[in-house]
Amino acid sequence: MDELQLIEERTETVPLADSGALGGARARLMAEIAVAGTENVAPLRKRRPWVWTGVGAAGLAAAITAVVALAPAGLEPPTAAADPVAVLRGAAEAALKTPDNPPKPNQFVYTKTKQPDGVRESWLSADGTHDGLIKMPDGSTDPVPGCRDGRAQVYKGDELVKGVTEPCTRWPHYRPDLPTDVDAMFAYLNANHSGEDGDYNAMGKDVVALANETYLPPAVRAALYGAAAKVPGLRAVDHVQDGAGRPGVGITWPLKPEDDPEVAKPTMIVFAAGTFLYLGGNGAAVTASGVVDAVGQRP
Structure with missing residues (x-):
């Protein structure tokens, strides 16, 4: 037969x-x-x-x-037919296939995001020592002082206060130093989380923050998604749209047992359906990104 x-x-x-x-x-x-x-x-x-x-x-x-x-x-x-672990691992594989054009220390990581209240643009220092800028959806600007020798310029609103500095911690937005191993990345996220111990929803926000406005080498980005797949209680949400209306599959992080679901909302990260490329998270869609030489430039 x-x-x-x-x-x-x-x-x-x-x-x-x-x-x-x-x-x-x-x-x-x-x-x-x-x-x-x-x-x-x-x-x-x-x-x-x-x-x-x-x-x-x-x-x-x-x-x-x-x-x-x-x-x-x-x-x-x-x-939800999609498996959240399979989607995140697929996103890791997709990340490994993206080209790597690392920025120079004096360049800026540019990101444009579509948010519910409008468009946000950011120019953030690759090495964390140069003054960057965030343009908010309402048109206002928010300076991001670079940190040099442990000191940063002080701004009042968007105006520089001449001759006045304050202590700072340098925060580069090009991160080749982050782990490329899944277990090591998971340990890094646990050690540097923004919430309390065991708050995986807060970890989800950290993942979105790194994915959104930080230049991650492909192997680092792949490890980030692979580490996210290790979180227990993830859920997949089929047939979602990102903030720009693009179709995708969403992954949400679990809330803490004591969280009020009417108040606390799970963090969501969205990947393109079929390709698993990163689209955005928390209602914001990344519509453009790249490396530029100066604040105000666009790739």
Whole structure:
């Protein structure tokens, strides 16, 4: 009995699912294919093509039944068909394939985000020593003083107070120093989190902050998404849109048990459906980014 005859016989008794019902399952399958065989994030390797090997007629029949009966007629697809871990690992693989054009110390990391109240633009110092700027959606500007020799210029509003400095901590926005290993990155996030111990929603905000306006080398960005996949209680939200209306799949971090769900909202990070490229988080969509030579320039 050949495979085509077997398929014909099985589909006579098992109803085919419509394309709409299979959409979520396809997204999940493609995510798993993207990361098949990887428990930790690693550089892409050449993979062998899929082949049927060592499968008897009974095994093939069961496989065909599973495919055609994946979403039987009359049943609604699940609310979230995507697996959050598979999506994040797929995002890590996608990050590894992006080109790396690291900024020079005197350059700036430019990011444009579409937010609910308008457009935000930022020019942030690659090495943290040069004065940057954030242009808010309402048109106002927020200077970001560089930190040189432990001191930073003082601003009153957006006006420089001449001759006055204050202690500072240098915060570069090009981070080749961050871990490229998933476990090491997870340890880094735990050691430098913004919330209390065990507050994974706060960790989610830290992940979004790094992903949004920091230039991360591909291996670092891949480790960031791989580390995020280690958080327990993640949820996937299918068929979401980012702040710019682009379709994607959202990943939310768990709230603490004592959090009031009416007040506390889970952090969400959004990846493009199909490609798993990063789109944004917390309602803000990254619509442009790059490296420029001076504040005010755009890539």
